[in-house]
Amino acid sequence: LRSFWTTCPCVSLFRDSNGTRSESLDMTVDLDLTTMIRRVDPRFLSVTIDASLAEEEKFMKLLSSPKIRTLAGALSPAFLRFGGTRQDFMVFSPQSSLQDSLASCEDLDLPPGLEKHLKEDWTLQQVVLLQEDLQRKYRRLKFTESTVDLLHAFANCSGLDLIFGLNALLRSADHSWNSSNANVLLRYCESRNYRMSWELGNEPNSFEKKAGVRVDGYQLGLDFTRLREMMSQSKLYRDAGLYGPDVGQPHGHRIDIMQGFLKSGADAIDAFTWHHYYVNGRDTTLEDFLDPDILDSLTLKTRDVLEKVDLVSPGKAVWLGETSSAYGGGAVGLSDTFVAGFMWLDKLGLGARLGLDVVMRQVLVGSGSYHLVDNNLDPLPDYWLSLLYKQLVGPEVLRVETRSGSNRRVRLYLHCSHTQRPGSVTLVSMNLSGRSVRISIPVLVSSSSVDVFVLQSDAPGKEGLCSRSVKLNGELLNMVDDKTLPDLRGARLPPGQHLELPAFSLAFFVFTDARATACQGRGRLR
Structure with missing residues (x-):
């Protein structure tokens, strides 16, 4: 050396x-200083917007705030994943009363009075969402062109690459994925020339708990293959990215889902995605956030995923498609404070060294306690940490x-x-x-x-x-x-x-x- x-x-x-x-x-x-051990994607540090924001479509207008667009744009280049638990309860319901495309990004700007009102309502809405999560009671949500337009405009004006999560719980009589609603959405997005990538489903390992629907990994791989075929028929999306299956960290039946999916769906995806959280947000402690043993636990789980993917699909990129400190919406009083930065920065450092190509932080905007901005859309400690990482750390x-x-x-x-x-x-x-x-x-x-x-x-x-x-x-x-x-x-x-x-x-x-x-x-x- x-x-x-x-x-x-x-x-x-x-x-x-x-x-x-x-x-x-x-x-x-x-x-x-002579040997590069690996190179990650330039968009290695990426962010998510939780689909809970669209539970009431009016809250999507928060993405028109100049403040959140400024904060998001400073993290470019990055992916912006729109997904999460509620993506598998969302159904595209077009109104066919199309608005003209935005003339400029400044057209997005939200009037201050409306922004203030929406932020106040969003604070109350998060309490409702948390209760739904605790009770695992989810209702089918309809979203219109407005949600898609606002989301794409936000990503485009912020310089982020949008990944849209499709509903995988829409099933036909033979238990295969019913792609008809997704097909309507893809056709609409193509008509607007919206350049974006796609996912299908969020944490299929929890489908049964959330909705009483069990989908094995092999079938899910076939569903992704179907989606890839749909994309290949589109001039705009034939070369677009497709990522999945966004399974939880490997243990028990999640491993079965991973392996079954890889057998039938590995060729359909551009990167294999999985989710990781260190601790349960409901009973974790301050000491957990500073515990080297807990931080080191990421190594074994990452290597396990990398080995399983490489065995079936050598060279396939592996991403953390959703990740933060604590699952269950984060740990109140910890996941949005300074101490959360130790888990976040260590995950970035360790993930890059181990072989992950992209790490998507849950969440830029959405419900829970692990967000990068507070209810006033002001940056929290992990946002500043992410911004410094973007400015100083190369791939x-x-x-x-x-x-x-x-x-x-x-x-x-x-x-x-x-x-x-x-x-x-x-x-x-x-x-x-x-x-x-x-x-x-x-x-x-x-x-x-x-x-x-x-x-x-x-x-x-x-x-x-x-x-x-x-x-x-x-x-x-x-x-x-x-x-x-x-x-x-x-x-x-x-x-x-x-x-x-x-x-x-x-x-x-x-x-x-x-x-x-x-x-x-x-x-x-x-």
Whole structure:
């Protein structure tokens, strides 16, 4: 490996960001700057809109808010998945009173008075949706051209690639998928020249619990094959993406669904999608969000899925089609606070390293506690974390290893930087402990200037982990106005300095002059 080492005492004292002296852990790491171990999709970090937003069609108008469009656009390039539990209860019911296409994206802008009223109603609506989820009582929903128009306009104006989830619970007498409603929807979208991709069904492993309908994996694969045939008959969608089956993380009968689906449907899809959540949102704790064992559990499950897919369809891309911290709508008081960032950033780092091509965050907008924006459409901590990741982290994954001072609560990932400067690398870092960390870096890299981006809660100590506000290098992050995000600038660290990772912090260290050959188009992919 073309890298060098520095050594330092095992323990040192330095002043942390709060001005107090505390014992720190010293770590020495090895960076391989010559070998790219893999490359993910440029849209690796993607987002979802939960289909619950369309339970009453008026709420789709929230996507016309300039604020949410500004926030979404800043995450481009990305996929935008529209789906979730309620997609399998949605039926397209065209009204045939078509409106003209939007002349410009500014035509989307929602009047402030209407936006305020909708946000107030949406807060109340989420209580109703949560109750339905708890009781597993879902009703068939009709949606019109308006939902499709607003969704496509939002994605298009935000620079996101739309994936629309179709209802897989519409079944014929022989239990095969009844594609007639989907065919009407596809024809409408083609008539409007809406470029988009498709999914069919959400978590087929739970169809029986949700609707009393059991669909085995082999039949589901045949249903996807039918959808692919329909798409192939369309000039617009013959080359569009088809993704699925969006099955829950593998265990029990979910594995049977996966394997049956792959036997009959692998050739129909462009990527295999599955869902992952770490914990149950109803009984999880703050400590769970900081537990290395829980974070590491993603490794075994991901490898299991990758192996099963590769066995049947070698080279097939595998995505996390829906994911967040806690299932059941998230954990109240945790999934939308600063502490959720540890699960989110680690999933991005680990997922990219293991071999996932795309990770779709549940949810940009929708019901639950794991959203990226609050009920006022203001960004929450995980939004700011996602935005920094987009701006700083490139798709090329490199190798980083800890040589001394190893601590499982300090987690590091290395990528080429998302920058026009060839050879730049970004060290993705997180400290899950209450003890500060000082990182020693190879001499090759320590000769480079470093741009430092440290995210911390706006409140000190462990108590601040449940805050819904975040600071970047000590400055509180807020939108400038509804159409303007702040300039996320790093603090310049001179060459030769150690990297300091405060307690309970998330950080990106960008080595602008690393001259990594793997990031200059000359690195070999292993």
